Structure formats: C-alpha cells, structure tokens
Amino acid sequence: MNQETATLSAYVPPKARSLLEPHRLFLMAVFLVIVFCAVWFLRWDWMPKYGSRLAYGVWQTLVMLFWTSVVGFLLALPIGLVQVTGPRPLAWLAKGFCTIIRGTPLLLQIWLLYYGLGSLFAQYPEVRSSFLWPYLRQAWPYGFTALMLSFAAYEGEVMRGAFAGVPRGELEAARAFGMSRWTMFRRIWLPRAIHRALPTLTGETVLQLKATPLVATITVIDVYAVISKVRQDTFLTYEPLLLLALIYLCLTGILVGGFRLLERRIPTRGA
Amino acid sequence: MTDSAQAIEVSNLHKRFGPLEVLKGVSLTARQGDVIAIIGGSGSGKSTFLRCINMLELPSAGTITIHGETIVMKKDGHGGLAPSDRRQVQRIRSRLGMVFQSFNLWQHMTVLQNVIEVPVHVLKQPKDKAVEIAETLLRRVGLYEKRDAYPAFLSGGQQQRAAIARALAIQPLVMLFDEPTSALDPELVGEVLSVIGDLAREKRTMILVTHEMKFAREVSNHVVFLHNGIIEEQGPPEAIFGAPKSDRLRKFISSIH
Numbered sequence: 235m236n237q238e239t240a241t242l243s244a245y246v247p248p249k250a251r252s253l254l255e256p257h258r259l260f261l262m263a264v265f266l267v268i269v270f271c272a273v274w275f276l277r278w279d280w281m282p283k284y285g286s287r288l289a290y291g292v293w294q295t296l297v298m299l300f301w302t303s304v305v306g307f308l309l310a311l312p313i314g315l316v317q318v319t320g321p322r323p324l325a326w327l328a329k330g331f332c333t334i335i336r337g338t339p340l341l342l343q344i345w346l347l348y349y350g351l352g353s354l355f356a357q358y359p360e361v362r363s364s365f366l367w368p369y370l371r372q373a374w375p376y377g378f379t380a381l382m383l384s385f386a387a388y389e390g391e392v393m394r395g396a397f398a399g400v401p402r403g404e405l406e407a408a409r410a411f412g413m414s415r416w417t418m419f420r421r422i423w424l425p426r427a428i429h430r431a432l433p434t435l436t437g438e439t440v441l442q443l444k445a446t447p448l449v450a451t452i453t454v455i456d457v458y459a460v461i462s463k464v465r466q467d468t469f470l471t472y473e474p475l476l477l478l479a480l481i482y483l484c485l486t487g488i489l490v491g492g493f494r495l496l497e498r499r500i501p502t503r504g505a
Numbered sequence: 506m507t508d509s510a511q512a513i514e515v516s517n518l519h520k521r522f523g524p525l526e527v528l529k530g531v532s533l534t535a536r537q538g539d540v541i542a543i544i545g546g547s548g549s550g551k552s553t554f555l556r557c558i559n560m561l562e563l564p565s566a567g568t569i570t571i572h573g574e575t576i577v578m579k580k581d582g583h584g585g586l587a588p589s590d591r592r593q594v595q596r597i598r599s600r601l602g603m604v605f606q607s608f609n610l611w612q613h614m615t616v617l618q619n620v621i622e623v624p625v626h627v628l629k630q631p632k633d634k635a636v637e638i639a640e641t642l643l644r645r646v647g648l649y650e651k652r653d654a655y656p657a658f659l660s661g662g663q664q665q666r667a668a669i670a671r672a673l674a675i676q677p678l679v680m681l682f683d684e685p686t687s688a689l690d691p692e693l694v695g696e697v698l699s700v701i702g703d704l705a706r707e708k709r710t711m712i713l714v715t716h717e718m719k720f721a722r723e724v725s726n727h728v729v730f731l732h733n734g735i736i737e738e739q740g741p742p743e744a745i746f747g748a749p750k751s752d753r754l755r756k757f758i759s760s761i762h
Binding site: 404408409412417429502 | 559561591594595596597598599600601603605607608609610611612613622623626627655657658671675
C-alpha cells in the first residue's frame with residue numbers, strides 16, 4: 235500500500251513541448267537535407283519564366299475554390315434544411331440529388347456537363363444566339379457548375395445533420411420568446427448549425443481545393459494546368475510536381491488556419 | 506376593471522396526445538401580482554398546462570386570455586386547435602418570460618448576447634438600451650462578471666440564473682417557470698430559488714411549476730394541485746399544505762416530505 239502511494243507521488247508530468255527535443259532536431263535536419271537536395275540537384279531555372287503564369291493559375295484555383303464553395307454552400311442550406319423540416323417531396327428531391335452527386339465520380343460529372351451538355355447546347359441555334367452563349371462556349375462555367383453542385387451535395391448532407399443536431403430546447407426557447415420562424419432560423423438555428431458543422435466544413439473545403447485540378451481536364455487553366463504546361467515545355471517531371479505539391483500544401487495550410495480562427499470565435503467546451 | 510387586473514385567464518383547457526388526455530378541463534385565473542405555484546405528481550399535466558399558456562403545446566380545447574387579449578384559435582381538422590393568427594401568438598409570447606427546466610440558453614451566444622437577443626431582435630429595442638437593461642439584470646442575478654462567458658462554461662445554477670435574466674429582459678407581463686430547479690445539482694438549487702424568491706417578493710406575476718414544496722409554500726399566494734389532468738384542490742398555501750382536504754393531496758404531500 236505504502237509503496238503504491240510512493241510510486242504514484244513519483245509520477246513526473248510530461249515536459250513542456252520544446253522545439254529542441256532530440257527527435258525534433260533530427261526531423262528538422264532530415265527536412266533541411268531534402269530541401270537542400272531539391273534546390274541543389276534539381277532544375278529550377280524555368281521558374282522565373284513561368285512565374286506570372288503560375289501566379290495566374292493559383293489565382294484561378296482560388297477563385298474557383300471560393301465561388302464554388304460559397305455558392306455551393308448557399309445551395310447546401312436549403313438542401314439540408316428541407317430534409318429536416320420537409321415537406322416530404324422536397325426532402326426526397328434533396329435526398330435524391332445528394333445520393334446521385336455523391337454516388338458518382340466528380341470527373342464524370344464534369345465531363346458529362348462539358349462534353350455532354352456543352353456539345354448539346356452547341357447544336358441549338360436558340361442557345362447559340364442567346365446572350366448566354368459567350369459564357370456557354372467557354373469551359374469554366376461547366377467546371378464551376380460541376381464543382382459547385384458537388385460541394386452543395388456533400389455540404390447538404392453535413393448541414394442536414396447539423397440542423398437536426400441543434401438541441402430542440404434552444405429552438406423551443408426561441409419560439410417561447412415570440413421569434414418568428416425566419417428570425418429563429420436566422421438568429422438561432424442557422425448560426426448554431428454552422429457552428430456545429432464548422433470542423434467538418436473545414437475538411438470538406440480542403441477536399442474541394444484538391445478537387446479543383448479536375449477542371450484542368452476540360453481546358454480550364456488553373457495552377458495544375460500551368461504546371462502541366464511546364465512539364466510539356468521543359469520535359470521535367472519532379473520539379474514542377476514538387477512545386478505543385480508545395481503550392482497545394484500552402485493553400486491548405488492557409489485555409490485550415492483561416493477556419494481555425496473562425497472556429498475560435500465561439501469556444502466549445504472540451505474541444 | 507377586473508379585466509385589466511387579470512394577467513392570465515385560462516378556462517376549461519383540454520389537451521390530448523393521441524388517445525391520452527393529459528388535461529381534462531383546467532381553469533385558472535392569475536391576477537397581477539399573483540404568485541401561483543402548480544404542484545402535482547409526474548404525469549399530472551402540470552408542465553403541459555404551463556406550456557399551453559404560451560402555446561408551446563397547442564390545446565385541444567379551451568381559451569387562453571392574457572391581459573384581456575384572448576388567443577384566437579381555430580379547429581385544425583385533427584380534433585385540436587391551432588392559432589388563427591401566428592403574429593398574435595408571437596406578440597403575446599414576447600410578453601411572457603419563460604424559464605425552462607433545462608435552461609435552453611442559446612449556446613452560440615454569450616450570456617449578455619442571450620439576454621439582449623429578444624429585446625433587440627424581437628422587440629426591436631435599440632441595442633445600447635438593451636445592453637444597459639441586461640447589465641442591470643445580470644448584476645441582479647449575480648452574473649455581471651460572467652456576461653461575456655458562453656453558457657457551456659457556466660454551472661447549471663449560473664445558466665439558470667442567466668435564463669431568468671433573459672426572461673426578465675423582455676419586461677414580461679407574467680413569468681412562467683417550468684420546474685426551474687429540477688435539472689440542478691442539489692447544492693445549486695438554493696441560488697436559483699433565492700433569485701426566484703426575490704422576484705416573488707417584489708410582486709411580479711408568476712406561475713411556477715415546481716417540486717420544491719417548501720419553496721412553493723414560502724413564496725406563493727395561491728397553490729394549485731393538479732392530479733390526472735384536473736385541479737384536485739387549490740387555495741392559499743397555508744390551507745393546501747396545512748389542512749389539505751382531499752386524500753390525494755394529503756398522500757402527495759406526505760410522499761414529498
């Protein structure tokens with residue numbers, strides 16, 4: 235008995251984290267060697283020449299990510315909501331939409347829209363003469379639509395769960411104090427659901443970022459397309475792809491950091 | 506004259522859940538300044554009755570009048586009633602301060618934001634005025650220091666006091682308490698009861714569903730004993746607790762002590 239208490243009191247709490255622990259120093263050294271090798275043994279002389287095109291590509295990727303996520307999320311709200319509140323036919327419709335979009339590859343959806351719908355449009359003079367044709371003859375509207383619908387479907391499912399998960403009592407309190415349905419939705423239900431869903435939304439937005447290069451397959455010029463061009467021109471493989479990996483890694487880091495800031499605005503207990 | 510002094514008048518209220526009739530014709534009048542305690546065993550219908558007053562449960566039959574204004578209801582086609590005018594119900598609700606058993610604070614808002622939410626977004630008061638009132642109320646319930654805390658970081662007693670401040674912030678005609686201490690740890694009950702007791706002493710009109718018999722006896726001026734959906738006995742607390750007439754009430758009181 236006595237011994238037991240002695241061992242218990244001898245417990246040493248883990249040391250505070252330090253950057254200078256041996257295993258960390260070792261990993262940093264390995265990383266530096268890799269960076270050194272990459273810089274020293276690989277060819278990077280093409281970079282200045284493609285710098286502005288790369289910047290343009292990154293910008294296109296970000297624009298694509300931002301707008302498909304924003305519009306997709308706005309679409310996801312009603313998709314999630316009607317599955318919780320009904321009416322039934324709308325709920326089925328939303329459910330069906332989510333099932334179809336989530337059940338088929340995004341690449342297939344992009345191609346169906348671009349090669350399928352796009353070429354169909356071209357056959358109709360009515361479409362060709364409409365004010366929309368200058369847009370419909372380009373590739374990006376199809377890429378945008380496919381990415382946006384995909385995000386809407388996945389986030390629709392996330393928001394369905396988030397809406398359903400807001401405690402009944404909090405909504406009841408809103409009703410008990412005379413809130414109209416719209417006020418309750420705007421002030422209580424929606425912010426509460428988004429707050430609950432935020433960690434999931436972070437991950438989903440990162441996935442969306444990594445889905446954007448698929449639009450390069452239908453001739454939209456994003457950062458991936460620029461890197462492909464570099465590979466064709468210079469016959470280099472590793473260097474452009476390594477750079478591309480680094481770019482996506484940085485974008486992901488920024489994205490996650492941004493969402494963290496957003497999450498931290500309302501602290502959750504035990505998180 | 507009597508109309509303006511009448512805060513709440515409920516007459517012949519019925520509530521059915523499917524085949525189960527929870528309220529079988531309950532009538533109750535609360536004058537201004539009344540503190541009415543509703544007691545009864547579980548399943549007696551006391552919470553349902555309270556929730557019917559602000560239409561959180563829709564009654565199957567009966568009328569509810571608040572400050573002389575009767576809630577207009579129509580048949581809903583399933584043998585129950587539904588409000589004819591949703592805006593009227595919303596307006597009346599915004600004058601009734603409800604306190605729930607499980608607090609139901611909005612978790613994505615700080616304590617202060619919870620308290621000013623209804624004044625600002627339902628009653629359309631200017632924000633600075635609402636904040637001023639809210640801070641006074643939070644001082645009163647002893648939570649001024651916690652005004653920027655989120656509910657999840659508060660104890661049950663603190664959450665319930667914040668919920669009382671939220672209900673007071675709408676300057677309610679009547680306060681409705683639905684078993685406000687039933688979800689609390691025993692050592693936290695006292696702090697909440699003392700806040701409610703203060704409100705009772707300043708002659709606020711309130712209806713209180715509670716299991717705290719001693720407290721009910723102290724603060725109320727009228728006690729209603731519900732059993733199986735009807736009022737079995739009612740009267741001043743001294744009579745109800747001191748000289749119960751019906752067998753059931755006698756049994757109920759002895760089972761509590």
